[in-house]
Amino acid sequence: MRKDHRPYWLKHWLVRFRKWRTRYFLLPQFDAIGVEPEIMDPGSVHVFGRNIVLGNYPHLISTPDNCIRFTTLGHRGGDAFITIGDYVLISPGVRISAAESITIGDACMIAANVYISDSDWHGLYNRTRPFRCTAPVKLGNNVWIGDSAIICKGVSIGDNSVVGAGSVVTKDVPANTVVAGNPAHEIKKINPGRRMITREALFADAFRQAHNLDELDRMLMDGNSLRGWLRALLLPRRGD
Numbered sequence: 001m002r003k004d005h006r007p008y009w010l011k012h013w014l015v016r017f018r019k020w021r022t023r024y025f026l027l028p029q030f031d032a033i034g035v036e037p038e039i040m041d042p043g044s045v046h047v048f049g050r051n052i053v054l055g056n057y058p059h060l061i062s063t064p065d066n067c068i069r070f071t072t073l074g075h076r077g078g079d080a081f082i083t084i085g086d087y088v089l090i091s092p093g094v095r096i097s098a099a100e101s102i103t104i105g106d107a108c109m110i111a112a113n114v115y116i117s118d119s120d121w122h123g124l125y126n127r128t129r130p131f132r133c134t135a136p137v138k139l140g141n142n143v144w145i146g147d148s149a150i151i152c153k154g155v156s157i158g159d160n161s162v163v164g165a166g167s168v169v170t171k172d173v174p175a176n177t178v179v180a181g182n183p184a185h186e187i188k189k190i191n192p193g194r195r196m197i198t199r200e201a202l203f204a205d206a207f208r209q210a211h212n213l214d215e216l217d218r219m220l221m222d223g224n225s226l227r228g229w230l231r232a233l234l235l236p237r238r239g240d
Helices: 008-029 199-203 206-220 226-234
Strands: 045-048 052-054 068-072 081-084 095-098 101-104 115-117 137-139 177-180 185-189
Touching: 008 045, 008 206, 068 081, 081 095, 095 101, 101 115, 115 137, 199 206
Parallel strands: 045 068, 052 081, 068 095, 081 101, 095 115, 101 137
Antiparallel strands: 177 185
16 A cells, blocks of 8 residues: 555554553563553564563564564573663564573664574584573664674674674674674774764654654545545555
């Protein structure tokens, strides 16, 4: 479809229903979660294990065909932790799996199909015994992880750094650094003296932003009707 044919009132009702599903069925699965979570499809966010924490204003863009997965499975029966900061964006297909500890800072952006794990999950010589090789993973603030990148055990990524799409990160990345490749290596430096605008800026006036988005919906859906939406679903025409 080239446009959303739903009437405004229908989309508004569906958004309220989605938030109800999120509040009653998804959020209780986390040990803690901050204010104003935005979950695009709560049924496609899969949570397994305990000690999984989300900060304020998390934005999870999950889709039914590409789920987001959080998993904690402690080393030798111990606890494992996933701790995610404020204003974080997590895209479809992201998998975060912890056997020990994964920490993600504020305002990070994680693109589609990224895999972050703090464990090899099986030994090199004894592959019947899991959890032999773990080391914590830490992402600083305002880190950007590109599409389909892999962050391996023991890696620490400094503030403001960027990991290119498809990269495999096996070693620490300093702050203000762009890396790419397999294995990832430095491509360029980011100037720490320049002003950095992070995702936090989007929520400086959250009420005003929500109002503006609502007004945009009203404008784009002006003239839409229930009959027109059903017609576009059942009898689509060229240009729909």
